[in-house]
Amino acid sequence: MPHLQIIVVGAGLSGLSTAIACTISGHSVTVIESASELQEVGAGLQVTPNATRLLKKWDLPASFWATAAEPTFLAVHRYSDGKVLAMEKDFNTKIRDKYGASFLDFHRVDLQLALYQRALALGVKFELGQRVQSIDFDLPQVTTASGAKFSSDLIVAADGLWSQSRNCFLDVKDAPLPTGDLAYRVVLSLDDIEDPELREWVSNPSVHFWIGPGAHAVGYSVRAGKMYNIVLLVPDDPPEGVSRQSGSVEEMKVLFKDWDPILTRFLNIVQTVDKWKLMHRSELDSWINDKSTFVMVGDACHPMLPYLAQGANSALEDGAVLGHLLGKVKTRSQVPRALKLYEQLRKTRGEAVVRETFKQRESFHMPNGPDQEARDELFLSQLETGLTGEPFPSRWTCPQVQPWLYSYDAYEEAEKAWTSGSNAEVL
Template identity: 60%
Template sequence: MASPQTQKTSPSPLEIIIIGAGLSGLSAAISCALAGHHVLLLEGARGLAEIGAGLQITPNASKIFQQFGIYDELEAKAAEPSFLQVRRYSDGKVLSRTDDFNGDMKRKYGAAFWDLHRVDVQRALAERAKQLGTQIRFGARVADIDFNKPSVKLENGEELQADLLVAADGIWSKCRERFLASKGKSDVPLPTGDLAYRIVLTLDEVDDPELKDWIAKPSCQFWVGPGSHVVAYSLRDGHMFNIVLLVPDDLPDNVARQAGSIDEMRQLFTSWDPVLNRFLDQVKSVDKWKLMHRPELDSWVSDKSNFVFTGDSCHPMLPYLAQGANSSMEDGAVLGNVLAALEAKSQLPEALRLYERLRKKRGEAIVRETFAQRRDFHMNDGPEQQARDELMLSQLGKEQIECKFPSRWQCPEVQPWLYGYDAQKETAAALRESPLSMVSQASL
């Protein structure tokens, strides 16, 4: 296991303002503070959300928790799936299974695969950021940005200046809106065509002994079917159960989230596995979330190299590989890792271009891969689906899958690319190859 990073004293500390206290913004705050910079984190909400659902933390992100010094704290709150399996929607037939999944992840990637509650992750990141000297201001809503100074103007009229502004304000990013407007452009979040029903059950409220056993013995379960799929996994060491139902979007264009109808949800899954329906019998209320994406940006860095994007503000993605949170935390970690190499403020343009080079291609490639995972999980019944199932069944029971696999969670080509990523090592290697003092615009 990697050792926690110690806080540096920077020879040229920057004043950094990060906009948005989600997972990306908090990760950037920790990483930039560890690099020895002064960080102010602005969040429009009145406090950290105390509600939320599950997160699948893959090894590429749990490595970051090691770097940040919060690994042990989160391990105590995690559920580690002992196996991962993919089932056919109609009868629950197992198409693919990886046993000792948590052990397999640690052996391959040197870090854990955890299922965690979002609230637990956000709290741990926020506390660590504050320990490192980050100031967090809640109720600080951004009205405008000056990309020349640079500065942030808040809705209360206050103006705050910095050396660097970091946009970490999510898919509905005000920063992105102002950034594009400064270039005479605009874009808006686009519907993906899917929505999510998100459900969290507690062990205490489930009275079915078999279902209780599923919850208490953590695993990661998928059901794949026509136009839809379901993922379910335990949280908080087997005391909670997270279920996400991914289905075609029927929300109005201008509605991103609304309370869902249990009857409507149940109707969509009447022909699905009876075990899944027994879980749905336990549901008392449910919300519907429209799944959105955005076009790729030409650049993540402003012309004056004093503003940069991270997370969903620049690469929102379908949740079908659980990489939205994980890749956003990668962004935050890499940004701070690059800024740790600064010896003078004049190197900031080079540092931000290096960050963009390390992160943009990967983030956008993951976005594309999530759409490919939707295609392979949402096949309608027919010859293509039958071929997919036969391929998956041909690998069932083998110690290692030996082909490109429809479930990217287990695929020997995609899984290492996703889970094997190490934010510290990637940055260190890039800096060895192109130290900031030697980086020129031509080489980027």
């Protein structure tokens, strides 16, 4: 098998996953990253079974797995009084039994560092401090702002929501679109929490949602129960052109002053907070170019609202599918087929997940009224008896959506696609 020279633009989760999977498949990978050092911005991250099985396959270090927090239950609360609307007990064991992989909560920095270390160990080369300026799709070649040129057989755009590679591909500056929501992101250390009840919440990992009119909150432990991550989703208010800014703790607390006292006790500990505008993009006709020298992964092509925690998980799936299919390539003439299969597999799923995230926002953010009351009645009707198998307002435990998300095995799907079409013509 010829070793392809692959350039990955971006060293976030999608770029590192792609680099690892392509290197395991026998190719030579160079990652170009605009940051001079890898310091992933962010907070907590929910890594669901469709992604934890990939991380296991990639043999990430034991030190990384030691930082995991595995929630033992998942609860949905009414925003005003904390009343439990839905409860999935023994969540950890049920998930492992059902999907053969765990649902784990991590700090994003820990995951990125573990992927980076694994990529280095596999021989991936990194060019840090190199910002992409232009792409020659015929050669193909990337030129950076410093004037450096990087040539390869294939360029993978993994440079996120504000992707310059995407702009080059479309030959137009294509700005992300506001969703109308923003996120306050908070991480609290157990050392800073004195309240015994709150310490208990942090030390014994679980996932809690509080759902209310036009907003919701989610809280869960990270760093093996030593830190608590809270994300507050509210209507958007930063000025146009601002995607992230320091937030006002007082403003945040006012927004949630009439919410569950447990949540407000957590918020009373907060010293600083950032506000992130939640953005999305319209669907693209294609993620690959006509010459099969360029392909997109992750947020560059399918950014997701955080309402199902699938942005990072889908990015890992993208990398695994692309890497595995490129591992099947015996001659360069087969690259177009590998890329087309990747696009067929990932575009359909990625865009469907995006649509589900918007539906989850609608279910969680209902204004008080008849629809909200009907939703809560549906929640409560199955609180004691268990889920019936019908659609459920929380897609985190919905008998139809959860299996679709969590049972997905990226390597198995890629293998099936390649084998089933082994003699097929490239579309």
